[in-house]
Amino acid sequence: MTESKRWKRRPPGSTWGDFGEDDQLGRLNLITPAKVLQGIAEVKEGLSFCLSLPLDYPGGNKLNPRRHPPELRPTVRGGKPNFNYPVSREDAKFTDVICDDVVLLTLQYSTQWDTLAHVGQMFDADGDGTPEMVFYNGYRAGEHIVGPLDWATGQEAATHAGARALGVENMAAKAIQGRAVMIDLEAHYGRARKLVGYEDLMHVLEQDRVEIEQGDMVCLRTGFAQMVLDMKRDPDEALLHGACAALDGRDERLLNWITRSGLAALIADNYAVEAFPSRPCAEDRCAALPLHAHCLFKLGVNLGELWHLSELADHLRAAGRSRFLLTAPPLRLPGAVGSPATPVGTV
Numbered sequence: 001m002t003e004s005k006r007w008k009r010r011p012p013g014s015t016w017g018d019f020g021e022d023d024q025l026g027r028l029n030l031i032t033p034a035k036v037l038q039g040i041a042e043v044k045e046g047l048s049f050c051l052s053l054p055l056d057y058p059g060g061n062k063l064n065p066r067r068h069p070p071e072l073r074p075t076v077r078g079g080k081p082n083f084n085y086p087v088s089r090e091d092a093k094f095t096d097v098i099c100d101d102v103v104l105l106t107l108q109y110s111t112q113w114d115t116l117a118h119v120g121q122m123f124d125a126d127g128d129g130t131p132e133m134v135f136y137n138g139y140r141a142g143e144h145i146v147g148p149l150d151w152a153t154g155q156e157a158a159t160h161a162g163a164r165a166l167g168v169e170n171m172a173a174k175a176i177q178g179r180a181v182m183i184d185l186e187a188h189y190g191r192a193r194k195l196v197g198y199e200d201l202m203h204v205l206e207q208d209r210v211e212i213e214q215g216d217m218v219c220l221r222t223g224f225a226q227m228v229l230d231m232k233r234d235p236d237e238a239l240l241h242g243a244c245a246a247l248d249g250r251d252e253r254l255l256n257w258i259t260r261s262g263l264a265a266l267i268a269d270n271y272a273v274e275a276f277p278s279r280p281c282a283e284d285r286c287a288a289l290p291l292h293a294h295c296l297f298k299l300g301v302n303l304g305e306l307w308h309l310s311e312l313a314d315h316l317r318a319a320g321r322s323r324f325l326l327t328a329p330p331l332r333l334p335g336a337v338g339s340p341a342t343p344v345g346t347v
Contacts, residue, residue: 006138007125013259014298016137023137024170026116026300030215030264031178039179039325043346049312051328051343052111053225058306059233063240063271069233071104108338111225113330114303117145117166117337119292122285136300139165145337162335171302171339172332178264180326180345181216184208184313185245186223194245195275198253210322214262217326221313222246225269225306246275249291258291259299266295267304304328304341312345321347 003009010016019029056069074083078090083101087094108114120135133141133151142150146161185196188204204210212218222244228235246268248254258266266273274291287293295301316322325346330339 004138006140007134008127009125010138011121011123011298015300016298019300021137023300024116024139024166025174026136026302027262027264028171028174028176028300028302030262031174031176031217032215035178035215035264039177042179042321042323043325045347047315047347049315049345049347051307051309051312051326051345052341053229053306053308055105055110055340057110057233058228058235058240059231060235062235062237067106067109069109070106072101073103075100075102105340107331107333107336107340108305109340111306111308111341111343112304113168113171113328113339113341114292114296114305115163115166115168115171115337115339116296116300116302117163118303119289119296120145121287121293121297123297135166136297137166163337164335166337167334168330168336168339169332169334172329174329176217176265176329177325177327179216180219180267180324181210181212182219182221182309182313182316182322182324183210184221184317186221186310186313187317189245191223191227191244193242195248195279196245196254197248197251198257201247201254201257208322212261212263215264216262216323217265217267217328218261218263219304219307219309219313219326220245220247220266220268220270220273221309222268222270223310224271225308226310228306229308240271244270246270247273247291248279249274249289249294250279250281255291255294258294258301263301265302265304267307267309269307269309270305272305273303304343307341307343312347315347319347 004021061068074081083099085098087096116136122131123134124131125134144165145163148157148160224244328343330341
């Protein structure tokens with residue numbers, strides 16, 4: 001692989017440059033028109049399932065102290081709340097009553113997409129012996145992903161620019177629709193805490209006769225989101241952090257399978273797709289989120305988290321099916337590094 005204008009070295013096993021020097025979609029490029037048609041061909045019954053939790057779930061900020069539920073309030077009109085607002089206040093001849101609102105939304109609070117700008121790594125892309133903060137395909141912190149603080153110099157900027165590359169608007173423009181495959185981990189492992197490695201996953205695929213092909217989006221049902229929903233916005237964080245299956249991001253064979261499978265996106269109904277915190281690593285320096293590093297940083301595989309998969313998974317299992325049409329664009333919000341989604345699964 002020849003070097004790019006942004007990097008001289010790419011991470012071993014990565015897809016940097018494979019989809020073009022300036023690519024910002026990663027493996028979403030594998031969702032071709034043919035893959036969309038394969039997804040449409042899976043629609044047999046005309047039934048659609050909402051795969052999003054209500055966006056005010058989990059509730060509170062116990063699962064992550066930096067992420068808070070949405071704050072919904074009216075816009076202001078004439079110094080008054082613009083909600084149940086009688087336009088007759090402005091002109092007596094009008095009969096309209098107006099409601100208009102605004103939301104302060106933590107973009108990765110509930111059902112969400114991770115963009116390729118969500119997690120980068122310290123990596124020597126220049127080949128000069130000094131690691132720098134870099135993201136998928138060599139896009140750089142401070143140049144392409146720009147926050148209000150330059151951590152290298154300590155200098156603060158007047159504004160937050162966000163992701164000038166790899167932002168969620170790229171995913172939205174792609175539209176994200178195609179064939180998806182459900183892997184039902186809860187059916188095999190229940191809701192007890194389980195680190196799922198390569199052997200465990202292969203056992204489930206074999207038992208359920210699940211096949212994954214290049215360009216498929218893979219969904220993992222663990223039961224976690226259903227537990228969150230059942231807690232009715234008052235999550236028991238101790239119970240949740242010790243519950244349900246999660247992928248073992250330290251399992252190199254599992255990571256290699258993700259590479260070989262050609263999957264276009266990896267989605268779960270749990271908190272981070274992978275177990276967090278991860279198992280201890282043997283190296284002196286390593287990723288705290290090894291599966292995030294492998295998928296977002298190396299492969300360009302977007303992650304979906306806290307999706308509500310239980311109803312669809314139950315229906316597919318009862319029907320002896322695993323494939324469906326998935327439609328899941330995020331918000332077209334330029335510069336954002338994550339986004340809520342209201343995915344739809346159609347069978």
